[in-house]
Amino acid sequence: MLAQLATNCHQSNCTGHIDNTPAYYIFGGIGAVMLIGIAFAAGDSAIRHRITTRGVAATAEIVKVAPRQFMRDGMVRLDLTLAVTPPDGEAFEAETDHTFPITALPQAGWTVPVRYRAENHYRVLVSGEAAPPAPPPAAGPAAEPAGGPAGGPAA
Numbered sequence: 001m002l003a004q005l006a007t008n009c010h011q012s013n014c015t016g017h018i019d020n021t022p023a024y025y026i027f028g029g030i031g032a033v034m035l036i037g038i039a040f041a042a043g044d045s046a047i048r049h050r051i052t053t054r055g056v057a058a059t060a061e062i063v064k065v066a067p068r069q070f071m072r073d074g075m076v077r078l079d080l081t082l083a084v085t086p087p088d089g090e091a092f093e094a095e096t097d098h099t100f101p102i103t104a105l106p107q108a109g110w111t112v113p114v115r116y117r118a119e120n121h122y123r124v125l126v127s128g129e130a131a132p133p134a135p136p137p138a139a140g141p142a143a144e145p146a147g148g149p150a151g152g153p154a155a
Helices: 002-011 021-054
Strands: 056-070 075-085 092-101 111-117 120-126
Antiparallel strands (some): 056 075, 075 092
């Protein structure tokens, strides 16, 4: 009888209600994880805004491209390794990600405008469209030989 009373007391929390403490832990844990995720997303958005508005503008050459995520709307998020050339100072390498339309995917060797934090080169954001490298300059007309055109007499 005492064992039965102890079992009933545990299940009903000695108040006549069913003990649903595990549900509180589960839903509380899910809620806490969601709040932490929202806080990180808001912080990341604020940092991106700060770099976009106050960051140093530079040009970067794409060193490496790796697909990260294909999206339904015809966009692809790519992981990029960039060789950033600041307006003044020494070039540095950085990694970032950016979303591009599937019809305009950049390749290694292309250039892209970027912005970065002057005090911390760790965060680099792509700030414009990628462009293929400029074609080499066309060869101009060949210089005439010293004797005149086509080997004729010099004037």
